[in-house]
Amino acid sequence: MDLVRVPGSFEIPSAARALAETKKYDAIICLGCLLRGDTAHYDVIVNEVTRGIGQSAQETGVPHAFGVLTCDTLEQAIDRAGLKMGNKGFEAALAAVEMANLKKAVSRQAPSKKTLMSRPSGLSQSRRRKKR
Numbered sequence: 854m855d856l857v858r859v860p861g862s863f864e865i866p867s868a869a870r871a872l873a874e875t876k877k878y879d880a881i882i883c884l885g886c887l888l889r890g891d892t893a894h895y896d897v898i899v900n901e902v903t904r905g906i907g908q909s910a911q912e913t914g915v916p917h918a919f920g921v922l923t924c925d926t927l928e929q930a931i932d933r934a935g936l937k938m939g940n941k942g943f944e945a946a947l948a949a950v951e952m953a954n955l956k957k958a959v960s961r962q963a964p965s966k967k968t969l970m971s972r973p974s975g976l977s978q979s980r981r982r983k984k985r
Contacts, residue, residue, distance in 0.1 A: 862887050862921060863898055866905025873915035879957070880949035881910075884920040884942050886930050899923050916952035920945025 855878075859868045862885040869881045883906050889895045902921055910917035920942050924930040932938045 861885075862902050865902055865921065866909055869906055869917055870909040870913060873909055873913035873917070876915075878915060879953035880916040880918060882918045882920060882942075882945050882949045884945060886922040886924065886934075888927060888930060889923075889925045914956075916949060916956060918945040918949035918952065 855872075857868055857872065859865055865883050865885055869883050872878055873881055885902070887895060887899055887902070903919070906917050906919055906921070909915075922930050922933050922941055924933065929938075933941045935942075
């Protein structure tokens with residue numbers, strides 16, 4: 854496991870994508886915390902970080918676990934980081950492991966083209982119509 858620090862939450866998607874593109878990692882765990890302020894900046898950053906992490910996961914094929922806290926207060930962030938509301942970082946780590954294992958399991962049992970294209974009953978559509 855490698856720990857990579859970025860200057861702020863906005864940089865998480867870029868770093869996650871760079872790591873995923875190396876193909877050295879089975880999953881990427883994205884952790885951070887955004888606290889709501891008095892301006893719309895919070896909403897912009899939350900949306901971009903969320904979108905960027907999801908886009909990186911979809912485009913690279915490497916699972917990304919979302920552990921970026923989006924909180925109204927510092928107290929709420931502390932509670933979500935391991936006190937009253939559980940440990941969201943730990944939960945993200947578990948999700949990353951589960952998704953990496955799922956991806957490996959799916960790739961081991963990838964169906965053939967024949968399986969994907971076969972009809973449920975094994976009969977062609979025209980033969981099913983005639984039987985009715």
